[in-house]
Amino acid sequence: MLEVKNLKASIGGTEILRGLSLHINAGEVHAIMGPNGSGKSTFAQVIAGHSDYEVTDGTVEFNGKDLLELEPEERAREGIFLGFQYPVEIAGVNNAYLLKAAVNAKRKHQGLDEIDAFEFLKLAREKMALLGMDPKFLNRGVNEGFSGGEKKRNEILQMAMLEPSLAILDETDSGLDIDALRAVAEGVNALRTPDRAIVLVTHYQRLLDYIEPDYVHVLSEGRIVRSGDKSLALELEEKGYDWVREAANG
Amino acid sequence: MSTEQEDLENLVNRRYEHGFVTDIVSESLPPGLDEGVVRAISALKKEPEFMLEWRLRAYRMWLEMQEPKWAHVHYPPIDFQDISYFSAPKSDADKPQSLDEVDPKLLETYDKLGIPLHERARLAGVAVDAVFDSVSVATTFKEKLSEAGVIFCSFSEAVINHPELVRKYLGSVVPQRDNFYAALNSAVFSDGSFVYIPKGVRCPMELSTYFRINAANTGQFERTLIIADEGSYVSYLEGCTAPMRDENQLHAAVVELVALGDAEIKYSTVQNWYPGDEEGKGGIYNFVTKRGDCRGANSKISWTQVETGSAITWKYPSCILRGDNSVGEFYSVAVTNNYQQADTGTKMIHIGRNTSSTIVSKGISAGHAQQAYRGLVRVMPQADGARNHTQCDSLLIGKECGAHTFPYMEIKNPGAKVEHEATTSKISADQLFYCRQRGISEEDAVNMIVNGFCKEVFKELPMEFAVEAQALLSVSLEGAVG
Numbered sequence: 011m012l013e014v015k016n017l018k019a020s021i022g023g024t025e026i027l028r029g030l031s032l033h034i035n036a037g038e039v040h041a042i043m044g045p046n047g048s049g050k051s052t053f054a055q056v057i058a059g060h061s062d063y064e065v066t067d068g069t070v071e072f073n074g075k076d077l078l079e080l081e082p083e084e085r086a087r088e089g090i091f092l093g094f095q096y097p098v099e100i101a102g103v104n105n106a107y108l109l110k111a112a113v114n115a116k117r118k119h120q121g122l123d124e125i126d127a128f129e130f131l132k133l134a135r136e137k138m139a140l141l142g143m144d145p146k147f148l149n150r151g152v153n154e155g156f157s158g159g160e161k162k163r164n165e166i167l168q169m170a171m172l173e174p175s176l177a178i179l180d181e182t183d184s185g186l187d188i189d190a191l192r193a194v195a196e197g198v199n200a201l202r203t204p205d206r207a208i209v210l211v212t213h214y215q216r217l218l219d220y221i222e223p224d225y226v227h228v229l230s231e232g233r234i235v236r237s238g239d240k241s242l243a244l245e246l247e248e249k250g251y252d253w254v255r256e257a258a259n260g
Numbered sequence: 261m262s263t264e265q266e267d268l269e270n271l272v273n274r275r276y277e278h279g280f281v282t283d284i285v286s287e288s289l290p291p292g293l294d295e296g297v298v299r300a301i302s303a304l305k306k307e308p309e310f311m312l313e314w315r316l317r318a319y320r321m322w323l324e325m326q327e328p329k330w331a332h333v334h335y336p337p338i339d340f341q342d343i344s345y346f347s348a349p350k351s352d353a354d355k356p357q358s359l360d361e362v363d364p365k366l367l368e369t370y371d372k373l374g375i376p377l378h379e380r381a382r383l384a385g386v387a388v389d390a391v392f393d394s395v396s397v398a399t400t401f402k403e404k405l406s407e408a409g410v411i412f413c414s415f416s417e418a419v420i421n422h423p424e425l426v427r428k429y430l431g432s433v434v435p436q437r438d439n440f441y442a443a444l445n446s447a448v449f450s451d452g453s454f455v456y457i458p459k460g461v462r463c464p465m466e467l468s469t470y471f472r473i474n475a476a477n478t479g480q481f482e483r484t485l486i487i488a489d490e491g492s493y494v495s496y497l498e499g500c501t502a503p504m505r506d507e508n509q510l511h512a513a514v515v516e517l518v519a520l521g522d523a524e525i526k527y528s529t530v531q532n533w534y535p536g537d538e539e540g541k542g543g544i545y546n547f548v549t550k551r552g553d554c555r556g557a558n559s560k561i562s563w564t565q566v567e568t569g570s571a572i573t574w575k576y577p578s579c580i581l582r583g584d585n586s587v588g589e590f591y592s593v594a595v596t597n598n599y600q601q602a603d604t605g606t607k608m609i610h611i612g613r614n615t616s617s618t619i620v621s622k623g624i625s626a627g628h629a630q631q632a633y634r635g636l637v638r639v640m641p642q643a644d645g646a647r648n649h650t651q652c653d654s655l656l657i658g659k660e661c662g663a664h665t666f667p668y669m670e671i672k673n674p675g676a677k678v679e680h681e682a683t684t685s686k687i688s689a690d691q692l693f694y695c696r697q698r699g700i701s702e703e704d705a706v707n708m709i710v711n712g713f714c715k716e717v718f719k720e721l722p723m724e725f726a727v728e729a730q731a732l733l734s735v736s737l738e739g740a741v742g
Binding site for chain 2: 058059060061081082083085086087091092094097098100101102103104107108111112115116119151168172
């Protein structure tokens with residue numbers, strides 16, 4: 011599904027990704043771990059197409075298409091979803107309105123009719139119940155005055171509504187208390203399907219207690235320095251990131 | 261084909277039968293302004309003596325006045341002797357004969373605004389004979405109004421047919437000497453609308469200049485007078501979302517509203533005059549004086565405006581809250597893009613007891629545009645129990661534009677309750693990226709954010725206007741980002 015080869019990217023002239031390669035198949039859950047500044051979030055932003063980052067080398071293929079050629083909105087419509095680390099507030103824009111616009115943008119891209127209001131509301135309520143969200147959230151401004159946990163849950167709601175084929179969740183666990191973490195994790199687990207891939211970008215092993223990955227990759231200085239199964243995350247927790255750095259340099 | 265032609269002829273005849281089109285004067289005056297010009301205008305319009313005297317008084321006052329310089333707008337000096345103060349409307353023979361002859365770019369805009377086909381012809385100035393749908397609508401409309409006793413006609417007709425009303429109310433809200441442009445308008449006004457709603461009558465429909473086809477060319481000095489007699493109600497719609505082109509650069513209109521006891525006037529405007537090109541060349545100077553007088557107790561005047569056009573807008577629809585318990589409202593969305601300038605706001609003058617006013621102003625600036633909100637809340641010593649709430653928000657798109665707020669408050673009654681809230685926000689790159697990551701294009705994202713910002717005002721607009729206004733905003737802000 012996603013084939014990243016020797017990806018190099020920089021921001022403001024500083025190189026962050028220094029030859030990252032990664033292969034992801036449908037149905038898989040990958041965790042990308044690494045110390046602060048290793049390039050985890052940059053990787054997520056580059057895949058989503060953020061214009062602050064300049065791709066200087068390498069290729070990214072998504073379902074056979076050259077991803078780097080596409081605008082951010084085209085990538086989204088093709089099925090790439092980014093769960094933001096810091097979801098932005100958009101005052102005055104109704105949460106339901108944004109969701110519906112997003113769903114319809116994707117449907118239009120797929121050659122489908124726009125979803126009607128009734129059907130949309132039914133679907134949204136269903137997904138919200140699944141995430142333990144109050145339906146009142148639909149009528150509030152996008153992330154406006156939401157708590158940290160509410161914002162992250164809102165990201166998962168958007169993911170549930172948009173049904174992406176590749177979801178990258180950037181530090182979805184940061185700032186969450188244990189109950190919120192569990193609710194978010196349950197939501198993500200419910201969205202695990204054989205035709206969907208999920209990438210968890212995380213600093214801590216904690217999230218992986220709730221969402222069990224098939225693969226764990228450790229990022230250091232813009233490159234994947236180690237890959238393994240879920241036991242790698244535990245080993246990392248035990249030995250700390252210095253161990254990886256040494257391994258990378260050694 | 262022949263039946264169609266018959267239909268057309270029938271409709272046209274019916275229109276004349278009901279006297280819907282006033283006689284068109286064919287003369288035009290050369291540029292320049294002196295007393296002779298004022299006399300000539302009055303004579304061309306066959307006005308009674310009182311009207312001529314009124315115009316002449318205004319002209320003499322204007323001579324002694326100075327062009328105002330306090331607004332936050334910049335433009336080269338206007339040569340008032342270089343303007344022709346009376347030009348007859350174009351005859352049908354000079355107009356485009358069909359939409360095929362109209363600038364395709366204009367038609368494209370109509371398309372984006374979702375304007376029905378039969379309206380496009382009228383808006384683009386196609387010969388009126390070709391526009392039949394709206395004519396028949398207008399005819400039934402006119403009949404219904406006269407049944408209710410409502411007078412709705414051009415200002416020129418009112419001067420001839422209802423001189424007692426014109427005499428009593430003209431200039432009673434905006435006196436001739438009120439300001440430089442109001443004085444100029446009073447001297448040379450060409451035409452406009454006149455509305456009188458009798459006692460206790462709720463006007464059976466929203467009145468719109470749209471239905472007054474013969475007023476399509478009211479020119480640059482428009483004059484509107486609306487009187488709501490005791491216990492009556494009227495909602496008046498001015499303007500149109502379609503871009504209006506005009507050869508006259510200076511527009512100086514005056515609108516006067518009078519609400520007697522227990523009466524209510526709701527005045528909604530959509531202004532979309534030509535704003536000039538992307539470099540700011542051309543474009544209309546829109547210097548308007550609009551004021552409503554809540555003359556009777558328990559009266560209410562509500563201004564709602566969506567201002568997207570004109571190169572320069574200078575406009576402060578105001579309310580004089582004279583009657584006890586009277587209510588004044590001002591809801592405004594002003595959009596400036598490219599090199600547009602707007603200095604707009606309102607004045608609420610509390611004179612009566614327990615008067616209240618609400619001001620909601622939403623300003624959106626993009627490109628190199630500059631926008632100012634200028635508002636005055638004045639509470640007179642006798643206005644016990646006066647209340648005002650002002651909400652003034654600005655939204656900036658891009659880095660080159662500016663928003664300025666000049667709120668003035670003069671509170672002479674210690675019991676008055678006056679609140680003012682103001683915010684300035686920006687559409688951030690993060691917000692746009694967030695929306696795009698959800699599959700929403702940048703342009704749609706901007707529209708979504710802008711419409712969310714304006715919805716408090718849009719909900720005050722009559723339904724069909726509100727829908728058009730949303731479309732208008734997106735067209736006005738096209739290319740504002742990226």
